[in-house]
Amino acid sequence: MLVLRRNQGQSFTVGDAVEVRVLQIGRGFVKIGIIGPREIEVVRTEIARLNQNALWKASGESDETLKELVSHLRLPRKAK
Amino acid sequence: MFPGSRPIAFKDNLVPPSDTALLATGENAEILFPEGLPGFVGSGRFVLVYSKEYAPVYFLQSASQPEVSLPVVPVQAVDPDYNLAMSASDCELLGLREQPCLGGNVLCFVVLVLASGDKQSACNLMAPIVVNPVTSLAKQIVQFESDYPSVFPLASFQ
Structure with a gap:
């Protein structure tokens, strides 16, 4: 893994098309700005991983787990 | 609407029925993620598979990769x-002319991650999947x- 040290307001580029800028550094977080073509998709890693972890694996165990869960999930009745 | 699709049909057009079902048609509906679904490369074409057995849970299944199937549930069932x-650009992407309204002009689902090992079942409230049923366009x-967590434990539901 390439490691860069950047300060607030500084940036770096990835290839020719994408610039990544450090907008703000706070306690335990950094705010990042990304400048690049719209067709290049930017995805939060944890969202992609969660989707992959959610893949349905057809098995008796999954089936039982889901059935138990849905027995407790109810859509609220619409107010009349 | 993208080629080959048809609008997601509701009873009373866009108004969800008054009982517990949000999509009461009992039919599957094809939807398109113009920007794709995070975590999965390839086509953004998916099918919302209705299963009476697991209602109100649906399965979001890739049209090109049947093994890619995610259980999702209308967010109202959780919260x-x-x-x-939604930002103006996201509204534009989905073809919404007005601000999103749950149970009105949009469908909103959260992805379920089922219990496995010592991890309990949870859903992703931070990144819901929003569908415009008129255009069949969707985006996570x-x-x-917001402070909605990406891992919201569903222990209280069990």
Whole structure:
């Protein structure tokens, strides 16, 4: 893994098309700005991983787990 | 609407029925993620598979990769007061002319991650999947300004 040290307001580029800028550094977080073509998709890693972890694996165990869960999930009745 | 699709049909057009079902047609509906679904490369074409057996859970299944199938549930089943926020560009992407309204002009689902090992079942409230049933366009939209967690344990539901 390439490691860069950047300060607030500084940036770096990835290839020719994408610039990544450090907008703000706070306690335990950094705010990042990304400048690049719209067709290049930017995805939060944890969202992609969660989707992959959610893949349905057809098995008796999954089936039982889901059935138990849905027995407790109810859509609220619409107010009349 | 993208080629080959048809609108997601509701009873009373866009108004969800008054009982517990949000999509009461019992039919599958094809939807398109123009920007794709995070975590999965390839086509953004998916099918919302209705299963009476697991209602109100649906399966979001890739049209090109049948093995890619995610259980999703209308967010109202987890949080009836869920506050959905969308940017103007996201509204434009889905073909929405007005602000999103749950149970009105949009469908909103959260992805379920089922219990496995010592991890309990959870859902992703931070990034719901929003569908415009008129255009059949969808996007997983991160709620930037909210405190909704990406892993919301569903222990209290069991």
